[in-house]
Amino acid sequence: MDRRTFIRSAGLTAGASLTLAAPALAQGTPDLRWRMTSSFPNTLDTLFGSSQLFAKTVSDLTDGKFKIDVFPAGELVPGLQALDAVQGGTVEAAHTVLYYYVGKDPTFAIGSAIPFGLNARQQNAWLYNGGGNEAVNAFLADYGVLAHPGGNTGTQMGGWFRKEINSLADLQGLKMRIAGIAGQVLAPLGVVAQQLAGGDVYPALERGTLDATEFVGPYDDEKLGFYQVAPYYYYPAFWEAGPTVHYIFNKAKTEELPATYRAALEAASTVCNTRMLADYDVKNMRAIRSLVGKGVQLRPLPRDVLDAAYGSAQQLYAKLDASNPKWKVMYDPWSQFRTQIYEWFRVAEYTNDTYVYSQQAAGK
Template identity: 50%
Template sequence: MERRSFVRGAGIAGVLAAGTAPAIVQAQAQLRWRLASSFPKSLDTIFGAAEVFAKKVGELTGGKFQISVHSAGELMPAFGIVDGVQAGTVEVGHTAPYYFFGKDETFALGCAIPFGLNSRQMTAWMVEGNGMKLMRDFYRGYNIVNFMGGNTGAQMGGWYRKPIQGAADFKGLKFRVGGFAGKVVERMGGVPQNIPGGEIYQSLEKGTIDAAEWIGPYDDQKLGFHKVAPHYAYPGWWEGGPQLDFFVNSKAYDGLSAEYKAVLEAASNIAHTEMQGRYDARNPGALKQLVAGGTKLFRFPKDVMELAFKESMALYSELSAKNPNWKKVYDDYAKFRADSNLWFRFAEAGFDDFMQSQKL
């Protein structure tokens, strides 16, 4: 069998397992790329996914393909990733796509929307549904090729100086909320603030904002939000399963060999899985520590959830009527969500409901 035919048939994992990779790697060019992240180095979970990605690319190519990883602000601002990758300033960016909803609301569908897919559903839509194809079609207009870059799982609902006792408490609330969710918060009477993760604490401490959400206990504890806003809400209805992405400049990607393209995909899949695993493993202990230290947990009241849901669905209908890009992707996304929720209602939810009521 010819070497290239073998590679196409076996894939990169098969090649490595067969022990034939060194000869193939030697045929590839030495490459050095730069990756710009939207996140600070202190957040080893979310920033760490980019480090895992870069490390795996190096390992899978015998050190020939090296990617240096740079935190937010080193090469460009946290919210400058799309512009930087699009222009070719860097070859790769690691970010939350919904940060860029101001360019087009469709970006949010590649990450998370209020009352959207959970993390497993999002991955399923991407790898087995039409998600990856539809988002790649959309990102092509920005000179970007996207790869899955992690998922945090369902997030918490943020930190508040005062607890939210009803929907009326959102009126005038200056709330740091990531990306697209701010559109719904605004419709609920709130005043959304889109602030990078590394700047949230100072804004909360100074009183520039009344409340802030980030991800969940492990990261939130590192950022110290509990020190300035003791009330911790759940669930984060705007982020049931937010997916991070690696954005690769299309020209740089097209210049890669088939083998190096396969390496990028393999490395992104590893980083995607590891991020979710890290959050699921580290959040429980952090939540226990926060509560032991005086954090006051509360669940969003029913009227908050119902108003948020109503305004979210109304927003999606309005966007479908005026944004063709959104409609094309959202129609497929919504159908997948309905089918997936029907299945999860029986198996996953039934099992989880029972297990979480037990004293283990």
């Protein structure tokens, strides 16, 4: 079975409505070339590599007639301006994280991750079967773009700190690179939040203009060398329990495509969404052992930090619910979905995981 046949038959389980008709691909479809900018440097092979897999899959599904050239962050536009580039037509597509654009509207974050939100499985359930994709694209329509889920890192790490965090008091005045609306949650706790692209973080830590940074997890963080300048590695990233990375497309350009090409974009996104999480689970499993072997000090975030952050998050969400109609339209059904899926996960997943992990930790 060749790759294109396999993807058609097996790779669309999360988007079963997609059907690609081979005869339609063979006739009446144009040769087309798009450009995609990534928010990630090519040194981050899992994140940037997902864009390359996406482009290859689209090409395979269209017999090489629809090609997408992929560019790393900074080559065409800065990584945090990917949305603007797609919206303005500089490029037709981007691979990015929607919470990078909370400066435009905090509602962007819900489609990716907000503090104390959904894990990766729950996030996919919401997006594909809980109305999430529809809500995200209704919101994005005002920006002239549409999106498909294109990856998930799984629960991230809480980040790298130059000094130990033993209590809530240690956050006072802490300068931390942190993305999304997590900075707004941590600000009342004394954190001075900054949003920097990945390539700018290491020198800022080295110079001491940053005291801490979160990024992704062991695999990417080790490649970026953060452990060399910030030896304390905290967990978990309560602000990113299951962050979705999206492929976003210029809406007008996408609507001009043949139906088979639009289906190829969605199918390739689904393939990448599944593959990225599997890749990170294996790579992080190995990288955390490597980091500990290099002397990294693993630390859990103190309970008073988690409790204070949880309270701050709930206050922020209530404020946004009362003041931002777009936030309310997406957040309220999302919050109801979270309550219901948490109830289910506590029944089976949590009890099973808690027991088997405790047994393994006891050496049994």
